[in-house]
Amino acid sequence: MAWFHGLHFNNLRGDLFGGITAAVVALPLALAFGVSSGAGAIAGLYGAIFVGLFAALFGGTSAQVSGPTGPMTVVMATVYTQLIAADPQAGPAMAFTVVMLSGLFQILFGLMRLGRYVTLVPFPVISGFMTGIGLIIILLQLGPLLGFAAGADVLLAFKALPTQLATLDPASLSLGVMALVILFFWPSTLALWLPAPLAALILGTLMALWGFADSDLAVIGAIPTGMPGWHLPSFSAEHLQLMLTSALMLAALGAIDSLLTSLVADNMLKTQHRSNRELIGQGLGNLVSGLFGGLPGAGATMRTVVNVRAGGRTPLSGAVHALLLLAVVLGAGPLAEKIPLAVLAGILIKVGLDIIDWNFLRRAYLAPPFVLFLMVLVLLLTVFVDLIVAVGTGVFLANLYTVKRLSDLQLGELRLVQADDAGLDQIERRMLQHCGDRLAIYRINGPISFGAAKGIHARLRSDQGHEALVLDLHGVSYIDVSTALTLEEIILEIKAGQRLIYLVGMKPDVEQVLKRMRVLQHLRTDQVCEDREQALGRACRVLAVDVAVGGDPASDSDGMAIAAAETTAARFKERPPS
Structure with a gap:
């Protein structure tokens, strides 16, 4: 049966x-x-x-x-x-x-x-x-x-x-x-x-x-009786x-x-x-x-x-x-x-x-x-x-229509994090205050569809007032290939504008998609961070070097940036924001 x-x-x-x-x-x-x-x-x-x-x-x-x-x-x-x-x-x-x-x-x-x-x-x-x-x-x-x-x-x-x-x-x-x-x-x-x-x-x-x-x-009219005949495919x-x-x-x-x-x-x-x-x-x-x-x-x-x-x-x-x-x-x-x-x-x-x-x-x-x-x-x-x-x-x-509605909802989850945001700890808040208008944190939550990614691209493209951007992806649960390629466009445009971008807190599935599509190869290893504090420390250190020597932040070597960032958090604990 x-x-x-x-x-x-x-x-x-x-x-x-x-x-x-x-x-x-x-x-x-x-x-x-x-x-x-x-x-x-x-x-x-x-x-x-x-x-x-x-x-x-x-x-x-x-x-x-x-x-x-x-x-x-x-x-x-x-x-x-x-x-x-x-x-x-x-x-x-x-x-x-x-x-x-x-x-x-x-x-x-x-x-x-x-x-x-x-x-x-x-x-x-x-x-x-x-x-x-x-x-x-x-x-x-x-x-x-x-x-x-x-x-x-x-x-x-x-x-x-x-x-x-x-x-x-x-x-x-x-x-x-x-x-x-x-x-x-x-x-x-x-x-x-x-x-x-x-x-x-x-x-x-x-x-x-x-x-x-x-x-x-x-x-x-007449209806045939008896068993039906075959109709072979034609x-x-x-x-x-x-x-x-x-x-x-x-x-x-x-x-x-x-x-x-x-x-x-x-x-x-x-x-x-x-x-x-x-x-x-x-x-x-x-x-x-x-x-x-x-x-x-x-x-x-x-x-x-x-x-x-x-x-x-x-x-x-x-x-x-x-x-x-x-x-x-x-x-x-x-x-x-x-x-x-x-x-x-x-x-x-x-x-x-x-x-x-x-x-x-x-x-x-x-x-x-x-x-x-x-x-x-x-x-x-x-x-x-x-x-x-x-x-x-x-x-x-x-x-x-559904993609448009979902994109609008997802785009609403992108927001600029202020220094007084309750989600920041004391160290993160002081580093963000120290850098002032030169550094911005954008937090994104939920899955990102292709339509939402395009909206995020447009939002970040209009942000020309910051020298460094930190994208907090802790809350992003899913991206597809189209979203990954849109994120690549964002990274390349920011680099072309002689600015810095840091990706923070990627979940394994999100990171796997970005690696498979070779998006992360456009970033230095110090620009992919586990947490905001690490990203803020590295960004502030590079920006401080840029202010001191007038160099190109994007041209700083990986080793120099990472080594300098290791002491940044401790230094900010001791020094009040300027």
Whole structure:
């Protein structure tokens, strides 16, 4: 059982009932997502079967149910449409190859132990992206709701809406609206036995067969039955960049979607999922799904919640859900052929409405201006430009903003130490007073990021009134390579200005980075000190020599400076400041 995280048979009844209930909810969604993607209803079922089965058995979240989701379907629809337009013959095979590649990327994410980092995408980006995905689903399904064929381009669907409204099909609109009414107002007591999506599917189809038998309604049509065939990987050098970019987008989106759903399951069951194992399980599911012509999938929040509430606790419930859908494919395909597309459109519009981040939108006016701007920007880019561009732009801007805020906070930790500072001991205070305006101590605390280092550089560059600077690094816990190179620029500029700089109290990790980047080679050995008293003694001694002989402080030999500094502290104990 070590292969299957959380699998046991102590909850057999609950897992069976949870799996059956999740399958009932998943069936209409799988059909709708399959039609919406352009790959066909059967592709949605295959995605629910293979991603649901493999993610359940090999994933790291006990009660999670996986399958096609709204965001993954929107990306897949874009990929499918682009590749079909580029190569009508090989396009479908390349599209399913993208699904396989996304699975391989997810497996790689898990093996590289990136699970804990995947969910660190900033909230405004996720909110804007998910709201944009919800709007895309709604806009693309308005056509089928009004009796027209579904489109794949949001702008074209938006432009066609006035014409479609003027020439709509009353029968299709009636069925779609009926499905929406059922989804919104289905009694919770009945939902325990017949979930609202399945009720809308059944009642909508029966209404079409009996009440609109004479209407020329668009329906799903023939669905293949039997075991699926293989879709071997197909590549094209001309479209390789598009395929890899789309696969990476699907992998990242599926990883975020799945791990966020894992957190929901943990919260409901008071368990702890294994994020890296979950990514590997999701990756295996998508790899196999693409191999058999299925849609990509991820952890599905609504299906997982339904499973848990119905009693599902182990991977067995997710496996039961997948096997029940497989039974539908093997024998019940003809029953789904008469389902009207308008009913599926109503179900998907409800999905789109649920994906929109209403929780944030209700409080958007309370959010900081940048957060609101970022969310709206990602939303608009998602709907009207490109999903990858939206996420990439959002993450980039969010990181820039975060770096700026952190840099401002870190820069606030740089301060000029005065002679009356409580942190100085008596000897340090007297040496600083003796040197007067010729010597300054700057104290820095906390980690120094690249942005903060640039701010420190600018602050020290403006300090031209001191002949010697002491940088107290006792409180610096971390620097990176960029910070080290910026510190090198500071040292070189101070040396070029015929001034002195001393580094004090470097922690081993900080000193290691500076040594590795060869920054310390620009300093004499006496300019790297263990404590402030030592640095002040050496600086004051060199400055005193400079005053006496008029020489260049930077040209003083290491041996002379160090030897002279050894008696400086004792001399200042005896002599009051001038």
